[in-house]
Amino acid sequence: xxxxxxxxxxxxxxxxxxxxxxxxxxxxxxxMEQVAAVCAGDAGAHDVLTRPWIKPADRRGVAxxxxxxxxxxxLVQDFVGLVAERGRADHLPEIVGAYRTLVDAELGRTRAQxxxxxxxxxxxxxxxxxxxxxxxGKRVILEEQxxxxxxxxxxxxxxxxxxxxSLDGQLARMRQRLxxx
Amino acid sequence: xxxxxxxxxxLVGMVPSAARAAEGGGGLINLDKSIAxxxxxxLLLLLILGKLLYRPLLAKMxxxxxxxxxxxxxxxxxxxxxxxxxxxxxxxxxxxxxxAQAIRATALKEAAEEQRRLVEGARAEAGRLxxxxxxxxxxxxxxxxxxxxxxxxxLAITAAERLIRKSLREEDHRRIxxxxxxxxxxxx
Numbered sequence: 001x002x003x004x005x006x007x008x009x010x011x012x013x014x015x016x017x018x019x020x021x022x023x024x025x026x027x028x029x030x031x032m033e034q035v036a037a038v039c040a041g042d043a044g045a046h047d048v049l050t051r052p053w054i055k056p057a058d059r060r061g062v063a064x065x066x067x068x069x070x071x072x073x074x075l076v077q078d079f080v081g082l083v084a085e086r087g088r089a090d091h092l093p094e095i096v097g098a099y100r101t102l103v104d105a106e107l108g109r110t111r112a113q114x115x116x117x118x119x120x121x122x123x124x125x126x127x128x129x130x131x132x133x134x135x136x137g138k139r140v141i142l143e144e145q146x147x148x149x150x151x152x153x154x155x156x157x158x159x160x161x162x163x164x165x166s167l168d169g170q171l172a173r174m175r176q177r178l179x180x181x
Numbered sequence: 182x183x184x185x186x187x188x189x190x191x192l193v194g195m196v197p198s199a200a201r202a203a204e205g206g207g208g209l210i211n212l213d214k215s216i217a218x219x220x221x222x223x224l225l226l227l228l229i230l231g232k233l234l235y236r237p238l239l240a241k242m243x244x245x246x247x248x249x250x251x252x253x254x255x256x257x258x259x260x261x262x263x264x265x266x267x268x269x270x271x272x273x274x275x276x277x278x279x280x281a282q283a284i285r286a287t288a289l290k291e292a293a294e295e296q297r298r299l300v301e302g303a304r305a306e307a308g309r310l311x312x313x314x315x316x317x318x319x320x321x322x323x324x325x326x327x328x329x330x331x332x333x334x335x336l337a338i339t340a341a342e343r344l345i346r347k348s349l350r351e352e353d354h355r356r357i358x359x360x361x362x363x364x365x366x367x368x369x
């Protein structure tokens with residue numbers, strides 16, 4: 001897993017360097033996320049891209065076709081083609097994550113994974129990101145995930161910092177307090 | 182020897198009376214020259230007998246006297262030795278008896294001390310056991326209370342979760358989210 005991440009960071013750094021020269025780090029990141037989402041969502045495409053017995057040229061062709069289909073720029077097409085050709089298509093999610101980290105660091109922003117019981121409204125998202133930005137001193141991008149198992153409220157995580165605003169958390173704290181007596 | 186000579190002299194003294202009896206006719210001894218020869222013979226006989234019989238007899242008697250005296254002395258020595266040994270044995274017996282008494286007294290004292298020590302040890306051990314049992318019991322009670330409290334809390338919280346999940350409506354979710362957003366300021 002470690003080598004997996006190291007490899008992904010190397011690819012992400014290379015893409016980031018080229019995208020920065022082109023002045024499109026953020027846009028490239030968004031397109032990469034779309035490509036990764038398509039590859040992960042389409043089992044057929046995923047199989048073709050990750051099977052080692054399929055010719056590298058064929059894998060490259062499929063990857064480039066996917067990128068073209070979502071309207072990605074030439075840089076992204078070439079990059080995903082290269083990744084697929086070298087048999088690293090299964091690294092795409094990690095590459096996207098590492099690239100996002102690099103771009104976030106460049107733009108002075110961070111990402112908050114927010115697990116909610118019900119989907120947040122736009123106003124709530126703005127309020128929450130505003131509060132988090134105020135607390136952390138940097139721009140915050142919310143990555144929302146609706147979790148039906150959550151009783152109510154939300155749990156936001158930024159790096160190692162966790163803010164538990166859920167009813168589950170309150171009940172858990174109450175359980176601990178009552179159990180201690 | 183003196184007595185023999187005295188007897189011989191008595192016999193010689195009797196010779197004149199015997200001779201006179203012979204003159205009167207019909208005596209035992211004739212008083213003539215033969216009387217001297219008989220006296221000489223008698224003396225010679227006395228001398229020989231004294232040499233050959235009386236002296237060995239005296240020597241034998243003296244030897245026996247010495248043997249008896251020696252035996253008496255030895256008997257006396259043996260009796261003294263026996264008395265001494267008896268006294269010695271009595272003294273040893275007395276000493277042994279005293280030692281036995283001392284050993285007995287020491288053993289009794291040590292036994293009493295050992296008994297006291299054992300009783301004290303047993304009391305202390307019993308005290309420790311009682312204390313340990315009390316502590317264990319107290320810990321068990323505490324554990325049982327905590328376990329019971331945990332179970333009660335689990336039941337109550339689980340029931341509360343079910344109730345909340347059933348009763349939560351959209352506006353409740355919105356209010357909870359708003360409350361949580363309001364508390365984000367307190368993160369730092």
